[in-house]
Amino acid sequence: MPQKKSSEQNGASGSIDAAARGDAALRRDLLREMLLIRRFEERCAEAYAIGKIGGFCHLYIGQEGVGVGAISSLREDDYVIASYREHGQALARGISPRAVMAELFGRVDGCSKGKGGSMHLFDRNVNFLGGHGIVGGHLPIATGVGFAIKYRGGDQVCVCFFGEAAVNNGAFHEALNMAALWKLPVIYLIENNRYGMGTALERASAINDIAERACSYDMPSEVVDGQDVLAVRAATMRALQRARSESIPTLLEVRTYRFMGHSMSDAVSGTYRSKEELEEHMKRDPIVVLRMTMEQEDGWTDADTSKLDEEVKAVVQDAWDFADASPEPPLEALYEDVFVDTTS
Amino acid sequence: MPIITYRDALNQALREEMQRDDRVFLMGEEVGVYQGAYKVSKGMLQEFGEMRVVDTPITELGFAGVGVGAAMVGLRPIIEFMTWNFALLALDQVVNSAAKMLSMSGGQYPMAMVFRGPNGAALQLSAQHSQAWESWLAHIPGLKVVAPGTPYDAKGLLKSAIRDDNPVIVLEGEMLYNTKGEVPENEEVVVPLGQAEVKREGADVSFITWGKMVLVAQQAAEQLAKENIAAEIIDLRTLNPMDADAIASSVSKTNRAVVLEEGWSVAGFGAHVADFVQRECFDDLDAPVLRVHQEDVPMPYAKNLERAAKPDAKKAVAAAKKVLYLEN
Ligand SMILES: Cc1ncc(C[n+]2csc(CCOP(=O)(O)OP(=O)(O)O)c2C)c(N)n1
Numbered sequence: 001m002p003q004k005k006s007s008e009q010n011g012a013s014g015s016i017d018a019a020a021r022g023d024a025a026l027r028r029d030l031l032r033e034m035l036l037i038r039r040f041e042e043r044c045a046e047a048y049a050i051g052k053i054g055g056f057c058h059l060y061i062g063q064e065g066v067g068v069g070a071i072s073s074l075r076e077d078d079y080v081i082a083s084y085r086e087h088g089q090a091l092a093r094g095i096s097p098r099a100v101m102a103e104l105f106g107r108v109d110g111c112s113k114g115k116g117g118s119m120h121l122f123d124r125n126v127n128f129l130g131g132h133g134i135v136g137g138h139l140p141i142a143t144g145v146g147f148a149i150k151y152r153g154g155d156q157v158c159v160c161f162f163g164e165a166a167v168n169n170g171a172f173h174e175a176l177n178m179a180a181l182w183k184l185p186v187i188y189l190i191e192n193n194r195y196g197m198g199t200a201l202e203r204a205s206a207i208n209d210i211a212e213r214a215c216s217y218d219m220p221s222e223v224v225d226g227q228d229v230l231a232v233r234a235a236t237m238r239a240l241q242r243a244r245s246e247s248i249p250t251l252l253e254v255r256t257y258r259f260m261g262h263s264m265s266d267a268v269s270g271t272y273r274s275k276e277e278l279e280e281h282m283k284r285d286p287i288v289v290l291r292m293t294m295e296q297e298d299g300w301t302d303a304d305t306s307k308l309d310e311e312v313k314a315v316v317q318d319a320w321d322f323a324d325a326s327p328e329p330p331l332e333a334l335y336e337d338v339f340v341d342t343t344s
Numbered sequence: 345m346p347i348i349t350y351r352d353a354l355n356q357a358l359r360e361e362m363q364r365d366d367r368v369f370l371m372g373e374e375v376g377v378y379q380g381a382y383k384v385s386k387g388m389l390q391e392f393g394e395m396r397v398v399d400t401p402i403t404e405l406g407f408a409g410v411g412v413g414a415a416m417v418g419l420r421p422i423i424e425f426m427t428w429n430f431a432l433l434a435l436d437q438v439v440n441s442a443a444k445m446l447s448m449s450g451g452q453y454p455m456a457m458v459f460r461g462p463n464g465a466a467l468q469l470s471a472q473h474s475q476a477w478e479s480w481l482a483h484i485p486g487l488k489v490v491a492p493g494t495p496y497d498a499k500g501l502l503k504s505a506i507r508d509d510n511p512v513i514v515l516e517g518e519m520l521y522n523t524k525g526e527v528p529e530n531e532e533v534v535v536p537l538g539q540a541e542v543k544r545e546g547a548d549v550s551f552i553t554w555g556k557m558v559l560v561a562q563q564a565a566e567q568l569a570k571e572n573i574a575a576e577i578i579d580l581r582t583l584n585p586m587d588a589d590a591i592a593s594s595v596s597k598t599n600r601a602v603v604l605e606e607g608w609s610v611a612g613f614g615a616h617v618a619d620f621v622q623r624e625c626f627d628d629l630d631a632p633v634l635r636v637h638q639e640d641v642p643m644p645y646a647k648n649l650e651r652a653a654k655p656d657a658k659k660a661v662a663a664a665k666k667v668l669y670l671e672n
Binding site for chain 1: 365369395400401403405406407408409410411412413414415416417418419420421436437440441445446447448449450451452453454456485486488504507508509510
């Protein structure tokens, strides 16, 4: 098996670790972002139950450390692309909670004008290239973004989020092969939450250490603890450095766990995973893991958490109120945005 | 006026547009070093270099997606499929990504890109390599679809497709690459998308067609002329958006319509044309609309069976006579 080119061979790892850990203010920001996503998703579940959100809706609860950690290390001009489980990444990238909630409610002020819904959040202003609903489908698109960056001679990076089940489909292979062949600045970030709907990783992939797949493409890879937001940040920063300075793609296998069902129609546990397994994993809640670090290192207190929690709950309530007040798209919008009428 | 091949007309269009706009690049299998499987991109690697004329692995889904990603962030990719038969592997990117991105994003991400390559049956290539895909592609909101039948239209439509800010499907005729026609040298050849052309005037019956079948319609019209029947040929050139006015004005003159298409009959694009004619030209019609198409079978290899399966001038002549009540 070819040697894995991991970050250890990269000289600057010490300074990256320090930058990833940041200071008390940075850790507070990370905690706030994760807490915001958690509260936002809880309210989504509530809105779904009363019919304000429809369709398929996949929550991010339990995985907040992944999106927040990775996206917090990006530059404004970098690109983010994700699957349908993308509320968290969209918020972390800076789409306003109002615009995301309005999109989920199917309203005109949504970030995709109410045409996309939960699975298709987009925002050009923050280079958020969408949520995509076909498993694996957005991986070649990320490769294309990397191609365009190289074509123009820029040093941006595209980070592509997807679940571990996507590694079994052909698009994964095609996308990674070309990215490695052409040396494109893309980070393929697997959110390994152990299940693709009800199918456990071991029941779907011939290799259980899926980071090993990178060997097929002679691509650097790393296995990361996704419940530790600081570890995700550090791994992403190492990959970013490779991408920016050498235009080398990376496969990150970030191990995490979803605390909810696959989508709103799936029970939290009982069929394909046991209650015991779920409870075991919930002990490593990314919010709690960071909070404990902050209690030890930053003198963070329960009172601080309560205050922050009140703050983000108010933000989510404001998003809900905004979405609720936003009108449905006008019927004239039906035929809009099918084609543009411009040429170059 | 110079007479050039359909292949060279496409080559001119690609080169002129890549000279005009450095965001335009060509990507596909064998487009560079090999000079194109059908030599459409001959000389382009030498002229533009390997960043703009990109040879890919055999990975249709993958490189179609690369085109989508590049278009999302502002490049203007031309994705070449060696033939449209292989593009079936890429349909997820064409249909689910390229066609829908603008709508799903609420208008934020226009997809200025072209998917092109040879379409339809050649000779004795049997079932997997002999298919016409326009009915599949024209069905999808968000895609424009063109099918040029002459060198002039090939050049003009491809140039318009490259300049359009929407995803455009260019269906080239595999059997047309060597055909020749007039293409002016020192003037810009641009054929607007969505405009049909009357390729031959006639008062007795309208042949409505596109792509390779324009040649078949011309042969049929020649034969009918010998029997003093004047057929008009409406070459749609663009299938989506379809030039409905051109169809209606021809049928209002001839009162009879025959739709010629290369693909199968079931849910074929010709059915869409026939539906339009019966609905919008009902009072003009003196006969039911007839369709000439490939027999509904996978294309056989044996010469005689292949000939029997394909739509041809003889079948077109018979259909024309039938709508004229000259034959049963
Ligand atoms: C090509 C395709 N097949 C099937 C589906 C239906 N589907 C939606 S999500 C999903 C499971 C994907 O799991 P994973 O990639 O691990 O991501 P997760 O949902 O865990 O985030 C399936 C089978 C789909 N959307 N696309």
